[in-house]
Amino acid sequence: MLSLKSKYRTHTCGELNAANVGETVTLSGWVHRKRDHGSLLFVDLRDNYGVTQIVFDGGNEALEKVHPESVIQITGTVVARDADQVNDKITTGEIEIQAKEWRVLTASAPLPFQVFGDDDISEELRYKYRFLDLRREKLHKTILIRNKMMKWLRDKMWELGFSEFQTPILTADSPEGARCFLVPSRLHHGKFYALPQAPQMFKQLLQVSGFDRYFQIAPCFRDEDLRSDRLLEFYQLDLEMSFVDQRDVQAVGEAIMPDLVRAFAPDANVYPEIPHISFDDAMLKYGSDKPDLRNPILISDVSEIFRGSDFGIFANAVENGSVVRAVPAPNTADKPRSWFDKLGEYATKELELGGLGYIVFAEEAKGPVAKKLDAERIAKLREIAGDNSSLFFICDEEEKAAKAAGKLRNKLGADLGLVNPRDFAFCWVDNFPFFEPDEDRGGAPKFTHNPFSYPVIDSIEELSTRDPFTIKAAQFDMVLNGLEICSGGLRNYNPEIMKKCFDIAGYPIEAVEKNFSALYTAFQYGAPPHGGCAFGIDRLVSEITGFGDSVRDTVAFPANQRGQDLLMGSPNEVTEQQLRDVHIKIRAKN
RNA sequence: GGGGUGUUAGCUCAGCUGGUUUAGAGCGUCUGCCUGUCACGCAGAAGGUCGAGGGUUCGAGCCCCUUACAUCCCGCCA
Numbered sequence: 001m002l003s004l005k006s007k008y009r010t011h012t013c014g015e016l017n018a019a020n021v022g023e024t025v026t027l028s029g030w031v032h033r034k035r036d037h038g039s040l041l042f043v044d045l046r047d048n049y050g051v052t053q054i055v056f057d058g059g060n061e062a063l064e065k066v067h068p069e070s071v072i073q074i075t076g077t078v079v080a081r082d083a084d085q086v087n088d089k090i091t092t093g094e095i096e097i098q099a100k101e102w103r104v105l106t107a108s109a110p111l112p113f114q115v116f117g118d119d120d121i122s123e124e125l126r127y128k129y130r131f132l133d134l135r136r137e138k139l140h141k142t143i144l145i146r147n148k149m150m151k152w153l154r155d156k157m158w159e160l161g162f163s164e165f166q167t168p169i170l171t172a173d174s175p176e177g178a179r180c181f182l183v184p185s186r187l188h189h190g191k192f193y194a195l196p197q198a199p200q201m202f203k204q205l206l207q208v209s210g211f212d213r214y215f216q217i218a219p220c221f222r223d224e225d226l227r228s229d230r231l232l233e234f235y236q237l238d239l240e241m242s243f244v245d246q247r248d249v250q251a252v253g254e255a256i257m258p259d260l261v262r263a264f265a266p267d268a269n270v271y272p273e274i275p276h277i278s279f280d281d282a283m284l285k286y287g288s289d290k291p292d293l294r295n296p297i298l299i300s301d302v303s304e305i306f307r308g309s310d311f312g313i314f315a316n317a318v319e320n321g322s323v324v325r326a327v328p329a330p331n332t333a334d335k336p337r338s339w340f341d342k343l344g345e346y347a348t349k350e351l352e353l354g355g356l357g358y359i360v361f362a363e364e365a366k367g368p369v370a371k372k373l374d375a376e377r378i379a380k381l382r383e384i385a386g387d388n389s390s391l392f393f394i395c396d397e398e399e400k401a402a403k404a405a406g407k408l409r410n411k412l413g414a415d416l417g418l419v420n421p422r423d424f425a426f427c428w429v430d431n432f433p434f435f436e437p438d439e440d441r442g443g444a445p446k447f448t449h450n451p452f453s454y455p456v457i458d459s460i461e462e463l464s465t466r467d468p469f470t471i472k473a474a475q476f477d478m479v480l481n482g483l484e485i486c487s488g489g490l491r492n493y494n495p496e497i498m499k500k501c502f503d504i505a506g507y508p509i510e511a512v513e514k515n516f517s518a519l520y521t522a523f524q525y526g527a528p529p530h531g532g533c534a535f536g537i538d539r540l541v542s543e544i545t546g547f548g549d550s551v552r553d554t555v556a557f558p559a560n561q562r563g564q565d566l567l568m569g570s571p572n573e574v575t576e577q578q579l580r581d582v583h584i585k586i587r588a589k590n
Numbered sequence: 591g592g593g594g595u596g597u598u599a600g601c602u603c604a605g606c607u608g609g610u611u612u613a614g615a616g617c618g619u620c621u622g623c624c625u626g627u628c629a630c631g632c633a634g635a636a637g638g639u640c641g642a643g644g645g646u647u648c649g650a651g652c653c654c655c656u657u658a659c660a661u662c663c664c665g666c667c668a
Contacts, residue, residue, distance in 0.1 A: 033628075040625040053628070068618090087628055110619060113601050117629070119617075120602065124660060177668045197668090224667040349594095350663090450668045475668095487668085561661070 008073055014050020018094045020078045025097065027052060028073040028105065030135065033116050036064055045074065053087070053096040069108035069115055075101045127566040130557060143556050146541045149264055150217060153237055156256055162215040162239060167202035169195060169219070175515040177450065178222035184582035195221035198534060200452060201519055203240040204491055207530040208522040215239040217537065228550045231538055232559040240532030246474050249488055249531045250428060253478050261424045264544050271425045278431040287406020292482030293425035295413035299405045300384050302326040302393070311372040314395045325405040327392045328385045329412050333362040343392070346411065351404040357393040361385050369393065410482065421546065430476035435468045435504065447505050449475045454490040455501060463500045474531070485540055488533020495523045
């Protein structure tokens with residue numbers, strides 16, 4: 001490594017220890033904290049590498065006036081601390097510097113918020129003074145971990161035999177999916193570039209170009225509303241491979257992800273197995289296409305138990321095509337009535353359900369639902385719930401019931417403390433349906449995932465003969481602790497199959513040729529079967545570091561939830577001349 | 591586009607059912623004291639258009655309406 005020594009310092013603030021006692025050293029850094037004892041003054045000096053305590057003997061009025069976060073340089077002697085004065089919270093805690101000389105390199109004004117400590121500060125203020133926020137210990141560390149993870153991932157991909165590519169940032173709008181950010185063209189009147197939602201078409205073109213194994217840590221842009229887990233611009237570890245089957249692509253994820261967690265969260269308990277769960281199973285048992293496997297609760301379908309029962313609401317609903325899903329809550333039989341009432345309120349307000357029925361399985365099965373059911377039905381339900389537990393029922397149209405049950409499962413897992421945050425459970429969700437009904441087009445089929453997916457079929461004839469809704473996609477997600485961290489699949493590289501799929505989804509062949517012309521044309525000239533996936537880096541950093549709930553805390557300069565950068569002032573207005581250059585006139589607001 | 595929550599000192603917050611002179615606390619800032627602190631301590635001071643506007647009331651930080659901003663969620667993000 002390059003020496004960190006310079007005219008400003010002989011050492012960093014994180015490296016001196018008992019072995020350096022007696023040396024004369026020069027340090028530069030930020031005034032982290034001052035403790036003024038009159039004729040004795042302590043300064044904690046901080047830089048990227050750590051904190052060192054500096055001691056000033058005798059009165060020092062000039063230094064007393066220096067604000068925290070000023071940058072100073074000090075020269076002094078390393079002295080050992082007495083045993084009872086050692087500070088084991090810092091790496092340099094065995095020693096301190098007896099200051100001889102010091103000077104202010106740059107002074108700091110009084111701060112809008114403290115860098116020292118871990119006070120909660122509003123995001124607005126933090127983003128406005130992001131350079132100060134980034135000095136704060138936790139965020140500073142997270143950003144450094146992110147750096148290391150990027151290198152780790154990059155090294156790993158090279159090790160696995162992938163080649164690294166760059167693809168255009170100024171590209172063309174793609175018609176599917178999210179809105180693209182648009183960039184006006186000066187040279188081409190009335191035309192626009194678009195920022196890539198992902199380098200999807202480029203990476204497929206690189207496969208057609210014969211590069212075999214592609215990867216890139218790629219910035220992605222989607223002009224959609226933000227959430228705490230969605231960034232304005234985010235990064236994916238994007239990869240694509242030729243001559244592979246689905247399991248070959250997944251093998252890459254299995255080779256990378258568990259080791260990544262182990263490398264950056266040493267206290268993590270990584271589950272040894274990465275199970276494959278079908279989409280249908282995930283929706284039934286976990287009520288989600290991204291199940292958190294750390295939560296032991298499993299959802300059951302109990303429609304048949306309620307069919308024909310005296311519990312009229314459910315029995316009638318089941319006759320009319322609804323389903324009943326049961327969510328067990330272990331060891332809750334002794335919970336007070338208020339606990340159940342609160343969950344009922346959650347169900348009606350958050351889950352927008354009509355209500356939340358439940359049975360408590362103590363010695364007897366208790367609750368209003370239980371009274372309406374005969375002994376045989378109760379026995380079946382008790383088997384699902386287990387003794388000393390309660391069982392919640394959600395009755396609705398299938399998809400809504402499944403999702404609501406999934407949310408209840410997550411809430412119960414969290415409320416009952418069933419999920420250990422240092423556990424890391426991966427799984428694959430696969431066998432996604434290829435088409436789903438499009439409500440806007442009277443239930444006609446539309447693509448469920450992206451239109452580049454390959455259908456799971458044995459012959460092209462099946463596309464004409466089978467009910468489209470029974471066709472599965474060679475498409476999968478990797479899920480970590482209930483977060484979708486990767487999505488991928490095999491690509492539709494065959495122009496005939498591609499045409500047929502678009503036809504089923506209601507696109508004329510001209511639309512394929514127009515909207516996907518690059519790929520469609522490329523596929524006319526010999527395309528290798530290929531597939532790939534992309535990992536969401538920001539979410540991975542967030543989950544592995546366990547820092548905060550917001551993925552924004554994994555990025556040095558994030559935009560706020562409204563997509564603004566409060567420090568740089570983006571987005572901002574431009575001059576009339578700049579608008580004229582790109583042939584744009586601002587319309588009145590609708 | 592819709593919904594929840596919030597907006598009181600530089601920061602983080604408290605402020606009860608509308609009525610105690612001058613709206614409080616901790617941190618920060620400023621002044622003074624302090625030789626072993628490491629969240630130093632002690633004493634004191636400054637600092638407020640209670641987001642903005644309107645209304646109800648004898649009386650509003652508190653109730654109502656409008657509005658701005660923030661944050662979280664739904665829609666959206668294949």
